[in-house]
Amino acid sequence: MTTLGQRYDAGDRALWLHRRTDGTGPPVVFLPGAGLVGLDFWAALQATTDAVIYDRAGTGWSDPVPLPRSAAGVATELRHLLARARVAGPVILAGHSLGAFYARRYAQLFPTEVAGLLLLDPGHEDILDFLPPEAKALDGRMKRHTEAMPDLTAEQVALARGQYAQLYAAWPADERAALTDYHLDHWRTSIEETRNFDTEIYAELRGGGPLPDVPLIVLTAGARNPFWHQFADPDLVDRAHMGIDAMHRAMAAAVPRGEHRVVPDAAHGFLPMRQASEIADAVASLRASVAR
Template sequence: MRTMVDGVATYRIGGSGGASVVYLPGAGLVGLDFLNLTSVPGAAHLLYDRGGTGWSAPAALPRSAAEVAHELRRVAGPGPHVLVGHSMGAVYARRFAQLYPASVAGLLMLDPGHEDLFAHLPAEAASLNDRMKPDPAQLPELTPEQLSAARTAYESLLASWPPDVREELIGYHLTKWRIALLESANLESAVYDELRGGGPVPDVPTIVLTAGAGNPAWSAYGPPELVRKALDGIRDLHASMAAAVTDGEHRILEGATHQVPHLEQPDAVRAALSDLLAKLR
């Protein structure tokens, strides 16, 4: 199932002849975390692990968005593709679209990040965001209790995965959790600036999905009123992303959190992907 392309681990699922759907995981996630979406018919699905993540070859982290986009072009080919991007993966998807507009047929954005995020949030949100950024090197190892709780949560979220794949994924997440912090370290300092100066994103059918429950980590650092206002701002931003294209749509995934919306509301995400593919047909 897993193959290597220039040191990048890839997983191709589904037949040829349909649309090409490529998944860009958020920081800390890997291709196989999106296996549950590949049951959507009428498409050939490509899951992959960015360099330095998952089962791909090691790479120095963080990387520029352009590096990631060029890597994806080598792995996925010219397309055109439907890009399914989650969180930071959605930022990378938009950078790919800037650099290779002819290779993009549509975009499905799962609670995406955006370079103008803080323009839509209360002023206090920037300080809240800074407090949520620990130094990966200073974080202690997970305690046995934390590992047990995390394993239980992953076993529930990944219950429908084949047992061998589920165990491999859980083992990865329990041991490589610092990668999320390493990979996203330059998101606000460099990657967002790449998008600001990178030119237009092509006007293709786009569906933007907002995690209705937001980011639970924010509640540990900020008061409820600030967290609510921040979530309202994110919803406004996502609505404006959808409105910026001719055929755009914004949907709320009620009850889903930022970290794994496609695992908590899989039917709604699969429905959005099906609807996007139908637009293209």
């Protein structure tokens, strides 16, 4: 159990939230990607003034709920939580991967309560329009592989513990231990949270209306995804990454105050942990734009 933050009553469930306040707003709220939790953003929290990390229901130290969930359900839940925790808006929403869908849905539903958007290597409902034709079959192979994965062996657990020790080396010892144990016990959560991409999430975003006219920054993880290399040759992986880059540029260009940035050495899954300074710089830029 983490020693940080506290659980708040948010309707029919309790949700965990931790806030670092030091007077510089608007507050930034980090929305984790699939399988990640608020504590994965601890380094970004330390690098950013007036920041909030939290666990949506079904993850981390919040109450369990059936997965997957609708984007509207997650966004509405977060709104209740921010009110209970007295996090006054409008806020900057910083969503990573799946969390970026939830951040955009929040902005669609509650546009006056959002001051800015930071999308960290986000997905998009029209992603296949930007990828090579072979990518759809590749996506199917990767999904079947992850669905069929057996439980971790003792050797895999030991190896993962060593990798987590390096990844979370800057975290306080108690939080590093709690976070490592959580991920080893709940590694299938990332699979469960993304089961409804094609059947629900994409349709929600397509039909959800425009984003508000607020500053928006899209950060692209520039490093090649090693998981993709297990299923595709290097040429297809390169073309897929070029498609992702084009998609992110289009997302930034679709709003009046959008900006696209590439973080060359960043890997998709580790962006929140390893690129805290780049995240903090983007938050500072958004705040400056809001102030103007």
